[in-house]
Amino acid sequence: MDKKKNTLYGQCRFCLLNGHHKDIMKEYYVNGSREVYIDIFMECFNLYLSTNNILSTLICASCVQRLREANDFRTMVVNTEQQLLATLNEKDTVFINVGDLHGLEIKVEPQAVKLEPAENIIDCDYTSYEEADENGESIALRES
C-alpha cells in the first residue's frame, strides 16, 4: 500500500504502460540515495523531454530499472575513459621529460638508445635559439 502513496495512476512516459507509476519530476530516495528520473534521463542520454501538461510525467518500475542500468553503464564508461586518459597523460609526461627518462629507463636498453638522437636534436634547437635571441630566455631553456 505504501507503493501507492508515492505513485500516480497513469501511462508510463517511456513505454506507455498503464499503472501506478512514479513521477519523473519528483525526488525519490532509494537505499538512501536521491533519484530524480528526469535528471538521470537527461544526463544519461542528453535528450530533452518536453514538459507539456498533457504529456505524462510518469515512469513505470521496469523503465526505472532500465534507466538505472543505462546510467550505471554510462558511469562505468565515463570512469573507464578517465582511467584511460590518465594513462595517456602519464605516457605523454614520460615522453616530454627526456631528462627524467634517462634515470627511469635504465633497465630498458632499446628505448634509452632510441632517445639519444632525439636529445641531440633538442640540443641543436636550443643552440639556434641562443644565436637568434640575445634575451635571458634562452639561458632559462638550457637549464631546464
Ligand SMILES: [Zn+2]
Ligand atoms: Zn515504462
